[in-house]
Amino acid sequence: MIIATVKPSLVLTRDGSHSLRNNITGEHYHSIFGAYTESMHVFVAAGLQLQASATATLRLLEVGVGTGLNLVLAARYALQADCSINYTGLEPYPIDIEILKDLNYNEFIGADLFNNYVTAYPQLLTGAAWQQANFEANVLQKPLLEFESEQCFDLIFYDAFSPVSQVGMWEEASIAKVASLLAPGGVLVTYCIRGYIRRQFLALGLQAEKLPGPPGKREMMRITKPKHV
Numbered sequence: 001m002i003i004a005t006v007k008p009s010l011v012l013t014r015d016g017s018h019s020l021r022n023n024i025t026g027e028h029y030h031s032i033f034g035a036y037t038e039s040m041h042v043f044v045a046a047g048l049q050l051q052a053s054a055t056a057t058l059r060l061l062e063v064g065v066g067t068g069l070n071l072v073l074a075a076r077y078a079l080q081a082d083c084s085i086n087y088t089g090l091e092p093y094p095i096d097i098e099i100l101k102d103l104n105y106n107e108f109i110g111a112d113l114f115n116n117y118v119t120a121y122p123q124l125l126t127g128a129a130w131q132q133a134n135f136e137a138n139v140l141q142k143p144l145l146e147f148e149s150e151q152c153f154d155l156i157f158y159d160a161f162s163p164v165s166q167v168g169m170w171e172e173a174s175i176a177k178v179a180s181l182l183a184p185g186g187v188l189v190t191y192c193i194r195g196y197i198r199r200q201f202l203a204l205g206l207q208a209e210k211l212p213g214p215p216g217k218r219e220m221m222r223i224t225k226p227k228h229v
């Protein structure tokens with residue numbers, strides 16, 4: 001169980017980028033072997049690079065916005081690759097802006113873009129979009145199971161806490177929910193790979209790939225919804 005009122009602690013991961021530790025569960029928001037490296041590997045290289053050209057405007061959903069690292073990396077990708085991305089993020093327990101200001105992602109992503117995100121963060125949490133040229137982000141303070149959407153998504157970053165601390169995020173209701181949010185041909189990427197989770201996606205008619213993981217992790221998982229189900 002996550003207790004939102006307890007402040008997470010800042011930690012330095014092995015590639016020099018920051019992450020946060022939840023002080024109730026002891027769980028980190030990213031890999032301690034490198035937060036930036038993990039996000040680039042799992043979400044950008046295995047997800048965004050594959051799907052960016054799938055549709056004119058990529059519909060991207062992130063489950064677990066946290067620090068916004070993946071959100072800002074997606075914005076940077078859209079700006080650099082000149083593609084259009086519409087990002088929706090779910091975060092029922094948003095971090096405090098003072099914690100966000102302490103993160104050193106400006107050194108990894110680019111100071112202008114990250115500082116711009118930090119400035120926009122309070123409005124983003126009240127429902128205003130953050131727009132950067134062809135990238136638009138909206139964040140909803142909702143848990144996955146309460147999220148209703150008229151649109152499906154071409155790409156999902158499934159970045160929930162691990163099954164050790166948040167088992168419900170990897171059980172049938174959550175997996176069925178997130179699978180239902182994928183568009184035909186859509187892709188979900190996650191750092192977490194366990195046999196019982198992979199089998200739940202397979203049972204729903206989706207395809208599951210094991211890919212090499214980021215530093216400190218042998219494998220990661222990529223799920224694809226067939227174009228014709």
Ligand SMILES: C[S@@+](CC[C@H](N)C(=O)[O-])C[C@H]1O[C@@H](n2cnc3c(N)ncnc32)[C@H](O)[C@@H]1O
Binds near residue numbers: 071093
């Ligand atoms: C592993 S961290 C995410 C890291 C994040 N993507 C980042 O780059 O900082 C997991 C996040 O999921 C959020 N979370 C917890 N329960 C959730 C739920 N039911 N639906 C969506 N997000 C949830 C947590 O508050 C936390 O921010």
